Amino acid sequence: MRPLTSWVLRNLQAAVGTLGELWRAPLTSLMSLLVIAIALSLPSGLLALLDNLERLGARWEGPASLSLYLKLKTTAEEARDLAGRLEADPAVAGVESLSPDQGLAELRAIPGFDAALELLDSNPLPRVLVVRPGPGRHSDAELERLRAFLAALPEVDQVRLDLQWVRRLQRLMALARRAVWLLAGLLGLGVLLIMGNTIRLEILNRRAEIEVCKLVGASDAFVRRPFLYRGLWLGSLGGALAWALVGGGLWWLQGPALRLAELYQSGFRLHPPGLTAGLGLLAGGGLLGWLGAWLAVGRHLGEIEPD
Amino acid sequence: MIVFERVLKRYPGGRCGLDGVSFRLAAGEMAFLTGHSGAGKSTLLKLVGLLERPSRGQVRVLGRNLGRLPARQVHRHRREVGMVFQDHRLLMDRTLFDNVALPLVVTGTPHREITRRVRAALDQVGLRGRERALPSTLSGGEQQRVGIARAVVNRPPVLLADEPTGNLDPELSREIMALFERFNQVGVTLLVASHDLDLVKRLGHRVLTLREGVLVQDTGPR
Ligand SMILES: Nc1ncnc2c1ncn2[C@@H]1O[C@H](COP(=O)(O)OP(=O)(O)O)[C@@H](O)[C@H]1O
């Protein structure tokens, strides 16, 4: 029990002592903190924005639909019959039928198209059935199964799956998210190197002190400890600062976002990164800082010996 | 307490610091180490304090074979051997208290105990009440005494001093030597390197003389 309590006590001392040192050199500490905070806030800010966009997407998500282009020889009778059969299927929520005349009318409504359509002597458009998938049939796999089933029907010439724009946005965002994680990885590596260099300079600055400590019988652990805690503090405080920066940034964007949302009569507002994100940044920053310090200490502390 | 057996120390580059030195120093003994500059005095002391390792031969101090001591036990040895240097090696931006407290801080001594022992050590070297002063505000002799207080604050059984009076005038040198004699009287084993032969002879302790890394003379105490 006693060795353990004394170990805890020593670490506590080093932790508090290092924090005191950082406090007594506020400008240097702030510079190191800011460098780390900025590097960490870039990916976490982008992730927070993506989260908000996803939340927006979720509010607007509508059902996907499938357009069936029937074969040209299909009669109105056969089309109505098919629509009836499909509506009875539990995989289908509803079917809307578009006759070639309706399709032509829609095209005419587009400015500039009517002149071109005058040139046609007969209506080339097929009948179209617009199928809405039933409840719980919106997953990619279900939609694909439905599409395959519909495409195999003898009356059907072609099936087009109309994914909502939200769905496309989601896929785009999944791509963006992966890119941001890649960026986060690179910047994390950057933080590691920055921290390693900061600690290396600190070790060189305190060369005389380290030599004297070793001279009077300091263990390697004793000499190492303040540098490791310095890394831990700078990293975790930098992470916390990054969290505050991202929160502040989103708050600054809140005004324009609200005015944009008003245009769409939506109550959408930006959400700042939550407590989990904050704790994640604190822990992640701390880990990176500690690791960077550990690398620097391993490389440079052994070189310093009293003579 | 301190045993050298045919100790050879060769530095990287081939220079020989010590060449086949053998002697014994009993517990509680006090001896001087003399010789010209470059004779190997500092090298010998560094081997005792484990700042260097012997290239050949055996160095035994406090029952430890220093040539074979694992690296992770070096700091334990240094805690039991106090060292004083000509340039005293104080941390100039720390108070006397912090400087002298260092050997206790690195062993995790409780705060109250540190305060008590640092006061006692500064008192012993005649610097009572100067805890808050910075070394730069002290004279050379006073700085050297702070170095001595630091070396003895954790009561090591062995005390080494490398030219401790090298920068001091004769009056201050005598004071410093008297201080060492007092530590010796309470049982500390002392080895002091000095090229001030007059002073060394007058004090009448055992004298080991080195010349180019070889122990050429070992005169007993008067
Ligand atoms: N770190 C070192 N590297 C190489 N040679 C050294 C080193 N330290 C001492 N020497 C050499 O060892 C010899 C003894 O030096 P030293 O022990 O410092 O003598 P002294 O203290 O008696 O003046 C000298 O020739 C010196 O040049």
Ligand SMILES: [Mg+2]
């Ligand atoms: Mg010397």
